[in-house]
Amino acid sequence: MTNPNGRFGIHGGQYIPETLMNAVIELEEAYNHYKKDPEFNRELTELLNEYAGRPSRLYYAQKMTEDLGGAKIYLKREDLNHTGAHKINNVLGQALLAKKMGKTRLIAETGAGQHGVATATAAALMNMECVVFMGEKDTERQALNVYRMRLLGAKVIPVKTGTATLKDACSAAFREWTTRIQDTHYCLGSVMGPHPFPTIVRDFQSVISKEIKEQILAKEGRLPDAVLACVGGGSNAIGSFYHFIEDKEVRLIGCEAAGRGVDTFETAATIATGKLGIFHGMKSYFCQDKYGQIAPVYSISAGLDYPGVGPEHAYLHDTGRAEYVPITDDEAVNAFEYLARTEGIIPAIESAHAVAYAIKLAPTMDKDKIMVITISGRGDKDCAAIARYRGEDLHE
């Protein structure tokens, strides 16, 4: 899907300071070498299976299916991975690659903290130094994950600039990388940033759709009719979509964070409200004003609270291959509670955006149709924030 210049249609590219150019070129060369290396792939598969617990389950959500009365619903349980989210798939791949490249230090940005926790975990496992940049506002709403990162030996740096959320954490990580390149790998957490990151992260996350395909063929003997996933930068979504892109009969649906609604300024629904721009190393869609100033976006979900979307999603949107729908905070919180009560599964508030759209979509589909929802992470980290959203004075 990527052309040699790292483009997905018109999107992607390498809009970064000259200081970083040789670093991304070196990364691309190393990746192209190791992705074909049997030993690298053997080591990575062993880590994914023995350490992270793959393959993750594809669970038939019978109660939810019966309750909604439409399509048969399967949940892809990325929440059951070690560290509690899909983020570990990418991190183990990048950390192993960084190690092979001789890097001794990992830096990362994080929103909800799941990518930071995964990076801190991989760094602990592989004896690497780890520094995680996290928006100060997110360190407050995801305090448990900050503690987890510190417990794992990482240094967490609260970022106070701008909106003090994921976008600012990402800018801080880019700044840090320009300062220290020789021994440091920037372990980017989503399918965004300059080439080759969107491709590398997508490849490492594509294990999700590879497994869904095998599992659904084993259980149902056919492909699903729809695959749903939440989209911030879009890594679990592209991972869930990738091996179905050529299967045109499979609807691919990305669920964006609409915050308080796409008709308000308090939204992070990039495809619904953004326009084409250049930021954080890539050309894609961004929430911005008429002068190109990046908008201070908002979502209840720290992991989706980002003003852009990965370039491959922008391309899948342009070509109409994937659909993108906005889900409000209210809808996501309702879905968070619904899945807990109905299936005994507490999803991350990010993943609850995909569950929310499934609640709308499933009843409109016939009972012989099949839908897969990727539960990208577990919701323990969100319990206190959701309780507060519901007016309960619960603090961690």
Added chain:
Amino acid sequence: MSNIQKAFENGKAFITFLTCGDPDLQTTAAAVRAAAENGADLIELGIPFSDPTAEGPVIQGANLRALSGGVTTDEIFDFVEQLRKEITIPLVFMTYANVVFSYGPDRFLSACQKVGIDGLILPDVPYEEKEEFLPFCRKYGVDLISLIAPTSQNRIAMIAKEAEGFLYIVSSLGVTGMRGEIETDLASIVEAVRQNTDLPCAIGFGISSPEQAKKMADTADGVIVGSAVVKLLEEHGKDAPSYIGEYVKVMKKAIG
């Protein structure tokens, strides 16, 4: 020959940077006048961006102050048009890709020509992506300034051969901001550039003291000072222009 060459005809060039609208455009105008009267050979005018990823804390602060004051790209074009009636030294814009892209590169560069902007520096547009903007720069006679970093190594020849205006040599790793020591082997970088182009080289990032400036000017054709000047705006606000004038005078004298 581009107008930018004039900056290098008066001994070693002293280049400074100001963010437009920090804290308001009247102050920026006074600061530009003070710098020009005291020996600045070229001024980089920053168009503020919400997320200036190549900047250290000082210039990030300037971007924030300017945007908080509500300045827009349109107002900055009007401002430069007025300024050009009295300021004759070369002026270049320094901003981020999205500011130009969202305005429309053709419309942006056409306006640059109209108001008398001589060059454009986009720190998030490397050699590989310059075709996005270069055709419009050429169309309207605005030099697209290339940057060379301590990590450029094998890329120097490629960049220098196609460069325009002057070469912006980034002195150190990292973002903009004042530094105690500059350890990069800049002489060999400048030498590598000169093997591939006759354009002047100016060194920027981290320079604040007259001693550092002198050392850099011995190596290159000019020095660029950003954060140290912006720091004066941070400290003195609307009263900064007189301090900036004094500072520029000392620095220009030091590089003689």
